Amino acid sequence: xxxxxxxxxxxxRLIVEGAIRFFAEVGFGGQTRELARQLGMSQSLLFKYxxxxxxxxxxxxxxxxxxxxxxxxxxxxxxxxxxxxQRLLKFYSEYAQRIMDYYWIRIFLYAGLLGxxxxxxxxxxxxxxxxxxxxxxxxxxxxxxxxxDGELSERDLQLVWALQGSIxxxxxxxxxxxxxxxxxxxxxxxxxxxxxxxxxxxVVGRAAEAPATEETSA
Amino acid sequence: xxxxxxxxxxxxRLIVEGAIRFFAEVGFGGQTRELARQLGMSQSLLFKYxxxxxxxxxxxxxxxxxxxxxxxxxxxxxxxxxxxxQRLLKFYSEYAQRIMDYYWIRIFLYAGLLGxxxxxxxxxxxxxxxxxxxxxxxxxxxxxxxxxDGELSERDLQLVWALQGSIxxxxxxxxxxxxxxxxxxxxxxxxxxxxxxxxxxxVVGRAAEAPATEETSA
DNA sequence: CCTCTTATTGATCGATCGATCTCTTAGCTT
DNA sequence: AAGCTAAGAGATCGATCGATCAATAAGAGG
Numbered sequence: 001x002x003x004x005x006x007x008x009x010x011x012x013r014l015i016v017e018g019a020i021r022f023f024a025e026v027g028f029g030g031q032t033r034e035l036a037r038q039l040g041m042s043q044s045l046l047f048k049y050x051x052x053x054x055x056x057x058x059x060x061x062x063x064x065x066x067x068x069x070x071x072x073x074x075x076x077x078x079x080x081x082x083x084x085x086q087r088l089l090k091f092y093s094e095y096a097q098r099i100m101d102y103y104w105i106r107i108f109l110y111a112g113l114l115g116x117x118x119x120x121x122x123x124x125x126x127x128x129x130x131x132x133x134x135x136x137x138x139x140x141x142x143x144x145x146x147x148x149d150g151e152l153s154e155r156d157l158q159l160v161w162a163l164q165g166s167i168x169x170x171x172x173x174x175x176x177x178x179x180x181x182x183x184x185x186x187x188x189x190x191x192x193x194x195x196x197x198x199x200x201x202x203v204v205g206r207a208a209e210a211p212a213t214e215e216t217s218a
Numbered sequence: 219x220x221x222x223x224x225x226x227x228x229x230x231r232l233i234v235e236g237a238i239r240f241f242a243e244v245g246f247g248g249q250t251r252e253l254a255r256q257l258g259m260s261q262s263l264l265f266k267y268x269x270x271x272x273x274x275x276x277x278x279x280x281x282x283x284x285x286x287x288x289x290x291x292x293x294x295x296x297x298x299x300x301x302x303x304q305r306l307l308k309f310y311s312e313y314a315q316r317i318m319d320y321y322w323i324r325i326f327l328y329a330g331l332l333g334x335x336x337x338x339x340x341x342x343x344x345x346x347x348x349x350x351x352x353x354x355x356x357x358x359x360x361x362x363x364x365x366x367d368g369e370l371s372e373r374d375l376q377l378v379w380a381l382q383g384s385i386x387x388x389x390x391x392x393x394x395x396x397x398x399x400x401x402x403x404x405x406x407x408x409x410x411x412x413x414x415x416x417x418x419x420x421v422v423g424r425a426a427e428a429p430a431t432e433e434t435s436a
Numbered sequence: 437c438c439t440c441t442t443a444t445t446g447a448t449c450g451a452t453c454g455a456t457c458t459c460t461t462a463g464c465t466t
Numbered sequence: 467a468a469g470c471t472a473a474g475a476g477a478t479c480g481a482t483c484g485a486t487c488a489a490t491a492a493g494a495g496g
Contacts (some may be wrong), residue, residue, distance in 0.1 A: 165387025
């Protein structure tokens with residue numbers, strides 16, 4: 001095999017980025033020999049940079065998630081000077097572009113199915129920095145009184161998770177089902193946001209007004 | 219190992235159902251030895267019933283999908299005598315219950331990531347038997363003219379896929395992220411359907427009215 | 437040009453994989 | 467009870483896995 005001598009950091013980046021591509025394609029059950037072959041290096045070299053395969057997998061987790069979170073989103077989403085619709089359009093347009101990445105969505109799902117901690121951490125991040133804030137904003141838009149994070153009902157939060165899930169579903173359609181056309185994605189996202197606003201504003205808080213006993217009208 | 223002699227069909231069912239549980243948990247990379255151990259039988263016996271591991275995996279696919287599709291749904295969803303909201307509530311209540319099954323959703327995702335044909339077939343089924351019909355119904359409700367399946371725009375169809383994705387997301391939250399509470403699921407689904415109706419009715423068909431050139435106002 | 441450092445390779449180990457083969461035995465038939 | 471059929475277990479094969487180790491060579495420094 002052609003011996004190419006690289007600096008420590010350059011080789012490591014090569015391995016990590018190759019591992020992202022490789023594991024996204026075949027899952028974390030993929031073999032180190034096949035990964036090394038795709039990278040054009042010997043298999044044993046991988047273990048000079050990462051003591052175990054799991055260490056490389058963990059590195060892939062971190063690389064894919066934490067490095068792709070934009071802290072500006074948290075500021076954007078609670079910027080009260082911008083209309084809510086505009087905030088949502090801007091956020092979900094950028095966010096969708098980020099997660100509609102072949103490697104991101106597939107590794108996210110593989111990691112989730114494996115029960116990875118990184119996956120849970122990411123969702124906690126999403127909930128506390130985005131979902132809660134959108135939920136507050138929707139309640140505010142609907143004229144409902146302000147409450148603390150803890151007072152938000154699960155049903156109201158689920159309204160926002162539904163939007164979140166429908167955006168994630170775009171990525172799933174494209175990179176898992178492989179049947180989402182390229183064109184009009186911006187329009188599709190705009191539709192989702194507008195449909196969400198119309199819908200959420202009309203049902204937010206209604207469970208709290210008419211509690212538990214739904215069957216009384218029967 | 220305790221030798222238990224069973225009829226051909228009984229043993230086969232035991233294997234298939236055990237394989238569903240097993241592969242749903244660990245993915246299709248799971249080992250036949252471990253599966254046999256969980257089933258309390260020898261590993262070699264598996265190969266008496268299925269010539270290869272792949273044959274068993276294929277059987278699991280069929281078992282999980284085709285056997286869990288309710289043909290009545292197709293009738294229900296286009297029953298014009300029932301109000302659309304009621305049809306959607308009934309369908310998605312039943313459908314969500316079906317897919318919010320630990321084994322179904324996890325095997326569905328594993329199969330999707332592997333690019334399984336069964337997965338694609340299932341989505342074709344969903345599109346032709348459900349999504350199209352809901353889209354027609356929504357257009358009808360919105361007072362838009364009737365069109366053929368082929369004339370439905372991708373954007374209008376995506377409105378329905380957004381609802382579909384948000385329902386699937388419930389299953390993902392529960393069985394992949396493992397953080398969806400049990401209570402109020404019916405209410406959450408009702409919210410999703412109502413939010414969808416409000417939202418979809420307000421944006422359906424709008425892309426067709428103001429085609430392609432969106433930037434003319436700038 | 438020589439030497440030292442270290443990035444890199446190829447050979448190999450021990451465990452584990454799917455799959456096969458041989459032998460055993462439960463249970464029906466007569 | 468004997469014999470036959472076929473369900474089942476256990477041993478094992480050859481390939482493949484993650485991981486290790488000793489040998490090699492590229493490149494920097496004198």
